[in-house]
Amino acid sequence: MEVDSMHAAIEFAKKNVPVFSPHEWQNIFRAARKRKPYDVVSLAHTDFLDLKHMSSAIMRLSSVTKINWLKVKCLKFEKSQPGVIQFRYSHHEEYQSANVRGRCQPVKYLPIKAYKHQLPVSKAKYNDLQALSRKRIIPEEFHGWYASLPYSGTAVDSVPEPSVGDSGEEND
Secondary structure: OHHHHHHHHHHHHHOOOOOOOHHHHHHHHHHOOOOOOOOOOOOOHHHOEEOHHHHHHHHHHHOOOOOOHHHOOEEEOOOOOOOEEEEEOOOOOOOEEEEOOOOOOOOOOOOEEOOOOOOOEEHHHHHHHHHHHHOOOOOHHHHHHHHOOOEEOOOOOOOOOOOOOOOOOOOO
């Protein structure tokens, strides 16, 4: 798969290259492929949208259609077929159609930003990062970036559950 190829190229480009900030990852991503470098788009906290309030429209729609929303893998909408939702429950089957025209009221949806401010790290993590800076483990040119990180005594640092077979260790 293309994504596996990308991951392998990025891992190879990162090998033996120390990384001290997220910004350095962008250069590694670009350098991972020599001929046609990957197009890297940097995102900020303001680029993420909160789509939760759209769920009420979907719940109303599920009551007038026979779509099992929890099992849907793909949705397709075509301009030539307004009011028709095409869906499939696996990536390998044909699309099924549900005509919802006239069955539900259109919902005006204005996306809202998911985050008003950059998410803070915990005070403990912030203190650890500052200690790494003081010990010169983090190079001096990055100290200002780490010092500017927002932190909070109530923030909880959490790591998502590792995927199957992922121990979380870099050198498996």
